[in-house]
Amino acid sequence: MNLGFNSSFSDLPTTIFEVMSGLARTHEAINLGQGFPDSQGPEALRRLACDGLMTGSNQYPPMLGIPALRTAVAEHYGTHQGLELSPEHVVVTSGATEALAASFLALLSPGDEVIVLDPAYDAYRPLIARAGGVARTVTLRPPLWQLDLTEIEAAITAKTRAIVLNNPMNPTGRSFSHSELMGLARLCEDHDLIAICDEVWEHVRLTDQPHVSLFALPGMAERTVKIGSAGKMFGVTGWKVGFVCAEPAIAKVIGKAHQFLTFTTAPHLQAAVAQGLGWDKAWFEEQAVGYQAAYHLLRSGLMEQGFHVLNSEATYFMCLDLQQSGIDRPALEFCFEAVKTFGVAAIPLQSLYEKPEEAPPIIRLCFAKQEAVLHDAIGRLAQARQAMSA
Ligand code: PMP
Ligand code: GLN
Numbered sequence: 001m002n003l004g005f006n007s008s009f010s011d012l013p014t015t016i017f018e019v020m021s022g023l024a025r026t027h028e029a030i031n032l033g034q035g036f037p038d039s040q041g042p043e044a045l046r047r048l049a050c051d052g053l054m055t056g057s058n059q060y061p062p063m064l065g066i067p068a069l070r071t072a073v074a075e076h077y078g079t080h081q082g083l084e085l086s087p088e089h090v091v092v093t094s095g096a097t098e099a100l101a102a103s104f105l106a107l108l109s110p111g112d113e114v115i116v117l118d119p120a121y122d123a124y125r126p127l128i129a130r131a132g133g134v135a136r137t138v139t140l141r142p143p144l145w146q147l148d149l150t151e152i153e154a155a156i157t158a159k160t161r162a163i164v165l166n167n168p169m170n171p172t173g174r175s176f177s178h179s180e181l182m183g184l185a186r187l188c189e190d191h192d193l194i195a196i197c198d199e200v201w202e203h204v205r206l207t208d209q210p211h212v213s214l215f216a217l218p219g220m221a222e223r224t225v226k227i228g229s230a231g232k233m234f235g236v237t238g239w240k241v242g243f244v245c246a247e248p249a250i251a252k253v254i255g256k257a258h259q260f261l262t263f264t265t266a267p268h269l270q271a272a273v274a275q276g277l278g279w280d281k282a283w284f285e286e287q288a289v290g291y292q293a294a295y296h297l298l299r300s301g302l303m304e305q306g307f308h309v310l311n312s313e314a315t316y317f318m319c320l321d322l323q324q325s326g327i328d329r330p331a332l333e334f335c336f337e338a339v340k341t342f343g344v345a346a347i348p349l350q351s352l353y354e355k356p357e358e359a360p361p362i363i364r365l366c367f368a369k370q371e372a373v374l375h376d377a378i379g380r381l382a383q384a385r386q387a388m389s390a
Helices: 016-026 043-055 067-081 095-107 124-130 149-155 178-190 248-259 267-276 281-304 331-341 371-387
Strands: 090-093 113-118 134-139 160-166 194-198 224-229 242-245 317-321 362-366
Touching: 016 331, 043 267, 067 090, 067 242, 067 267, 067 281, 090 095, 090 248, 095 124, 095 194, 095 224, 095 242, 095 248, 113 124, 113 149, 124 134, 134 149, 149 178, 160 178, 178 194, 242 248, 281 317, 281 371, 331 362, 331 371
Parallel strands: 113 134, 113 160, 160 194, 194 224
Antiparallel strands: 090 242, 224 242, 317 362
């Protein structure tokens, strides 16, 4: 029977994050695959959400977000990133994923090309395709994952409408330098492109370098769509509270797409996030210090066991080069064996490439876990390495 499914979805495999988390549950493995902390998130934030649930409204909030949250997002980015935003710049969405979907739907017309940098967060391509766009891939190379502006410029055609910049970048852990961002901004201006900036990892910083948004660079405010996620800012990934910041004229059209996707987002979570965004800078710095400790613990532990660990500057993630770690298995095979036999889940980078067969043999690990869990994981990964050594 022909059910007439749309092939841009029916032909898709299930996302690697769900596949690996499912296997981790089945095999009772330590889950260093999908990116989420193994803590509950800040108690004060959860209390605010409880209070909102019990004493606030439980009916539809305004479509573009509750006023307190739109104001808090604008002020937060003023304080932390020097951006000049008003509440009219902000649309609250149900997670960054919906913000991405709404942005592509609102900004792309059929046949518009969008540059995507591989390895890429897996939602980009299907969402671009469903919005009628055509993704054009430019591939970054390990170990430095630098932006090659010449290659990016070569991928721009008369049909190119936008570039997606995930900064800091999942899965590479890269935080792009000021000069790379300046170069990209120049390309956007020269070729009249919109920059769709997925900055969900902006607060998960592993170095002293502050986050610089493309939005802040000269001439970019009018052509940048900046996407954030409270899930990552506060370590509560299940909340799915996201936001888009853009020139009010752009934000308005994105709001029109959002109105028929989810329309709105749970009011008690919005209210809690509005308060949390106003917490002292010190709170966000302290949270980052915790992530830094976990990163260094896992990194040094794995290096002692003979793993070749790539450098990360931000995100919950670090990458291991299997070949340089002496492991002679494709990344996907290593990950299946690691979760089934050794009880530890990871993400093979190949699942985040347009052409998986051309991907380097690298896996991604999420280090946002308790110390004891990381120690246990190091032992299990060491056993997996031994068993699968060349
Ligand atoms: N973009 C990137 C780069 C991500 O890593 C993630 C999830 N970790 C998202 C978007 C989705 O964020 P959310 O859960 O807020 O939808
Ligand atoms: N962004 C998370 C990661 O990269 C996963 C989110 C999801 O599963 N959709 O692991």
